[in-house]
Amino acid sequence: MRGDEGRIALDLTDDAAFARMPGDGATLVLRMAGTDGGGGQWLDQLVLPAPSPFAHGGGCACCTPDGAIAAMLADLFRARVTGRRPWFARVLVVVPAALRAGTRQALEANRVVAARYRPAWLPVADTPAH
16 A cells, blocks of 8 residues: 555545545544544544635645645655654545645645655546656
């Protein structure tokens, strides 16, 4: 489950769907402040910075090109490699449904994220080679 080319699987969901997910013990969850923590046996849950007052998400491409989510993903990758975090096979980013498309676009456009994480929402043939 480490993904293609050793990249970590990265997925997005909204808070309503997340609340119903059981967890798998190997997935690290990043969720926005104010979203439900959900149940389940997740490896860990980290809270992202709150959305801006302009109704854009933490990964908003128009306000912050790299976004808070991308910066947090880079930090998590370093912590995983250096042993400061338990090994995780997948990262699930939980955002409100209204922010999902913008967050997805920002993550797909970020080269650092693309080098370390494989978007699980794209077919394997469509993932960029790095």
